Amino acid sequence: MQGNGFKVGAVIFFLALSAWYLFPSFRGLSLNNRLEGMSQEERVDYERDNFSTIESIKEKSLNLGLDLQGGMHITMEVGLRELISELAGERRDEAFDEVLAAADARSEAENVSLIDAFVDEFENRDPDASLSRYFRSEEITRRSSNSEVTQYLQVQGADAIERAMQVIRNRVDRFGVTEPSIQTQGSRRIVVELPGIDDPERVRALLKGTARLGFHLMADPGELNSSLQRIISYYEVDIASPADSLDVGEEEINEEAESDTSFDVSQLLAETEDLDDVGNPLLDVLIPAGQGTVVFGEVAAQDTAAFDALMADPEVQAMLPRDIELRYDANPSSGSGPEYFPVLAVNMNIELSGDAITDARADFDPQTNQPLVDMEMNSEGARIWSRLTGANVGKNVAIVLDGVVYSYPTVIGQISGGRSQITGLASQEESEDIVTVLKSGALPAPVEIVEERTVGPSLGVVARKAGFTSLMVGLTIVVLFMIVYYRAGGMVADMALIINIIFIMGILAGFNATLTLPGIAGIVLTIGMAVDANVLIFERIREEQSTGKTLKASIDGGYSKALSAIIDANITTFFVGLILYSFGVGPIQGFAVTLMAGILASLFSAIVFTRIIFDYAVIGRRLSVNFG
């Protein structure tokens, strides 16, 4: 047994680590079971009351791939060709269009960046021609070199992706999907994953349209406040009678919550306080704003759907000031806990469209060092802007992109000449966000869906069952086979196999990987191959035994001689997994991840864990182990 202390420690350590990472997934399972047992209303209430607990469980649980839970996977491509065209604007000529078309064809055929292909094609055509003929900006003048222009184009390209991300993120937020994921892929693609979507048509329509940026006037604070009071009292009267039954519902949930020791006390207290408000469904979801502001109130992120439903009532709509609609602020108000979004009252008419903006920059006030945004407009835009600001000094103007308000600065004085500044910003981050938004009106790079994979929720359930059945059947067959073939040795190998599966799951949860159906296939395949290490060892042990060695010597020899074959065989498969991971997408990556995790886990459990057991049995307890 000497020297095994470290090995035992390692096994216990890794098991504990796996358990630690898998614990939230188990809680997630029991949570789902509990939620499934509830009625729709109970469920909504429960989810609201335990918001932060549920969020943290979901965040740390083993993620299921879209093929297992249903949902949409969409790859979008930003139209860089259109962007380059747009940047050249009126300076474009026939030669420019030809070069761009050639570059586009080449970038597709040879997998090079469009901007590089464009510059290359341009220089091939006429090595002396200057690209600066077509582009003009702060940095680019008539004398700029081609490499300066290339760099400028690259920055513009990266910005366009950034803007497209912003627009997509904003649109995705409105689907109310629990865990959307939005990531860039390469230099011009964006991958959006939306679990549990059941109306793909709506998503496609919403994701594709070009973003609309506009400047809007806002509601008169006095009118808005009286509207707010009227709407609150409308709901007060309307729902007063059925309030009793709602009351009972909440108490039941509280009892249930109390029986669960995992809730903290402050949350329970908060719930009890909530009971006072129960008479008014609007006040359940809305924290009304005070007087003298264009803010209607604040709504928690998870309540936006409920709030929208309440406000959709035509009678309520009629109570709002004329031409006014409610829009969310893009930025939640700061604070801990769930995010609260201000609701703003915006005039529905666009006073000035975003395409009037020619440039926007984040900057600092030279005197106060406060962040600010510089904005420039074309001549026509400047004329409208001057009239608009002149007539509305002291009032707010909302910058609305895609129906969401990004900023609503107060007009300090009439602005003529088309150059404006937005000051009083909280941070540099905020100023950069506003610049991104302003530019998305100036340079709308179209976004196109190039790949879509949608799995309906019912198919997700089928896939989940198929995966689980395969796993269980595969495991049972291999476990039985090992016992039949290797007897006691087989049983030890089976224990290693179970530990192996726990490790794989732990690794997946620990690295926040996603479990897909091909991923499960990878685990099942690993079960078949994981015993290989033990087969190699056991065959060696049998060979050693047949030469007449003692059991202990045979075990020693078996392990040490089989080691090099095991390592060599597994490293190559691991390489294949690595290559698969780096080229594949979604489900294939899931397969590669489980394959690699399986190799690491099986090496450890088959070599280290089984050895501990044999050493304990043979040396520690002087038992005889039968290898069949």
Next chain:
Amino acid sequence: MRIFENTDFNLVGSRRSGYILSGILILLSLGAIVTRGLELGIDFRGGMEFVVESSQVLDATAVRTALTSVLETSPEVKTYSDVGAGGRDALLIRTPTEGETTEIQTRVVQGISDAFPGSDPQVIKTDVVGPRFAEDLKRGSLYAVLGSLLVIFLYVMLRFEWRFGLGAVAALFHDVLITLGIFSLLQGFLPFSLQIDQAIIAAFLTIVGYSLNDTVVIFDRIREYTNLFKTEPYKIVVNRSVNTTLSRTVITSGTTLLVVTTLFIFGGEVLRGFTFALIIGVIIGTYSSVFVATPVVVELHSRSGSARRAVRR
């Protein structure tokens, strides 16, 4: 229980029959690939795929006829076995038509419900791959396959010597070629899709990894025995190595084949082509370790002169 213990098959001696069998299989595969071609899935060709669930059993041919005029091309229509709750019937419809997904989906659903009133068609799965994206996927897959073959060759060369590297890579080409050939030969005759898509490429790479795993274990034993039995002829040493590892080769292939077959049966329609490739790959890969990779090493060894040179290390 013991099988294949202390065997003494003359596997190296009978390598000629292996060559003949492999030669025939490779010729058949090449012939099939050249004449029948390989059917590319939408991953590599671009297009749209819908799984449409309906409340009554629809005849695939009739649906194809009904949709041909609606879509202006003839779509592929197959039955699809994975269906949601209620045991409704489902069809897989594949079309190269380009355009708005929503619009084409509407045309498909409308086309079916017009031709089969009361069938209540519903789309439960959609896959759309644009032509440009398909090109990228194709390129990525090609790089992955070539990349892994190269990495494997380099690794085996580093760990063993160049003869073993060549032997391993020859076996891998053999495996992938024959699996592709079987896909080409059988396409259209099996009740599930044998189209080459990303999952099939992943399966090929897994086959490559598996076959190599098998090969490396034999090579490891050859390396050990060449040092152990320096005086015996190389062919005898190799044959003994193959025989002593035969039991392990068969057991591991057996357990792997069992789980892969389990996946094939229970894993659902999505995994069927993938697991079918794995089943063929495991069988061919096991065979090739013994009858391709090892003989190549033997041939290279006898051709490069004295039997002692390889023993040097």
